[in-house]
Amino acid sequence: MTEPRTTWGLVRYFLYLGSLGxxxxxxxxxxxxxxxxxxxxxxxxxxxxxxxxxxxxxxxxLAAQLAMCLGYAHGRLAGATLVGLAFIGPSLLMTLALGxxxxxxxxxxxxxAAFYGVGAAVIGIIVRSAWKLMRLTMxxxxxxxSKLFTYIHPKYSTPTYGVLTVGVVAVLGGFFLSFQLAAEAxxxxxxxxxxxxxxxxxxxxxxxxxxxxxxxxxxxxxxxAGGFLVCLYVFLNLSGTAxxxxxxxxxxxLILLTFLTxxxxxxxxxxxxxxxxxxxx
Numbered sequence: 001m002t003e004p005r006t007t008w009g010l011v012r013y014f015l016y017l018g019s020l021g022x023x024x025x026x027x028x029x030x031x032x033x034x035x036x037x038x039x040x041x042x043x044x045x046x047x048x049x050x051x052x053x054x055x056x057x058x059x060x061x062l063a064a065q066l067a068m069c070l071g072y073a074h075g076r077l078a079g080a081t082l083v084g085l086a087f088i089g090p091s092l093l094m095t096l097a098l099g100x101x102x103x104x105x106x107x108x109x110x111x112x113a114a115f116y117g118v119g120a121a122v123i124g125i126i127v128r129s130a131w132k133l134m135r136l137t138m139x140x141x142x143x144x145x146s147k148l149f150t151y152i153h154p155k156y157s158t159p160t161y162g163v164l165t166v167g168v169v170a171v172l173g174g175f176f177l178s179f180q181l182a183a184e185a186x187x188x189x190x191x192x193x194x195x196x197x198x199x200x201x202x203x204x205x206x207x208x209x210x211x212x213x214x215x216x217x218x219x220x221x222x223x224x225a226g227g228f229l230v231c232l233y234v235f236l237n238l239s240g241t242a243x244x245x246x247x248x249x250x251x252x253x254l255i256l257l258t259f260l261t262x263x264x265x266x267x268x269x270x271x272x273x274x275x276x277x278x279x280x281x
Contacts (some may be wrong), residue, residue: 005042007075011086014067019090022118028063036070043070058195064088181245184238188246191235196229198224 003009013035021028036042043051051073055065064087071083105111153160173182193279205211205220238246258264 003040004072007079007082008041009069010074010079011082012081012086014071015018015090017067018087019094025061025063025125029066032063032066032070043073047073053197056194150178179243181239184242185249187234188238188242189249191231191238192230192246192250195235198228202228 017028017031017035018041033048037048048070051069053067055062055069065085068080068084071225072080075082099208102111102115168196201224202221205216209220211217261267
């Protein structure tokens with residue numbers, strides 16, 4: 001029997017996650033999915049995905065926004081405030097302390113070695129968390145070969161083939177792409193996704209559902225429209241090479257999607273029965 005969800009329980013969890021959670025936003029939202037959705041069952045998967053989508057509407061730290069969104073879902077403004085302070089406070093204090101140490105002792109070999117070691121461990125955490133997030137968000141669509149991309153090692157509980165695939169891609173990218181170009185190419189897809197989410201909110205709530213009150217105008221039109229414009233500004237300022245790389249990548253995805261859906265005549269939900277996904281997990 002799982003522990004019931006309480007405000008104090010959420011504060012304790014996010015205080016722990018803010019103090020000991022490593023790996024950046026992708027890893028942290030993976031921890032939230034594992035702990036709050038799968039293990040403790042404090043939030044439904046659908047509610048978690050809605051919170052994740054809403055957190056992506058506005059620029060800023062994704063993991064912190066998701067934490068505050070979950071806190072708001074539980075305890076409204078007070079819950080969001082307490083969860084936000086518990087989650088951000090420890091990392092703020094530790095960042096200030098680490099910054100002071102690095103400024104004072106950053107030139108020492110042992111300090112440089114320690115930072116390199118932490119970086120290597122964090123990369124592994126990010127890869128595993130990103131893979132779990134991909135399986136949660138894209139698993140039902142079955143757009144990727146399941147025997148390769150959803151395989152989890154039975155003993156070590158790691159996406160073995162996924163890690164190898166990411167490693168091969170990273171090595172090839174290191175030879176053929178500069179860091180700046182790779183970062184902009186990744187941002188190409190992320191910005192397209194963020195703009196699509198914002199436009200979807202406007203299309204569904206403001207246009208189809210015809211929400212027109214002051215509060216609805218704020219969260220159904222003004223905020224998503226502002227998020228879209230910010231993302232569009234950043235998108236237009238990407239380099240021309242990054243745009244070409246992103247377009248080629250998107251084109252490859254569209255070709256794959258066209259093939260899997262027989263020219264978009266088959267719905268994604270019909271590719272594999274829902275029960276197959278449930279049995280796999």
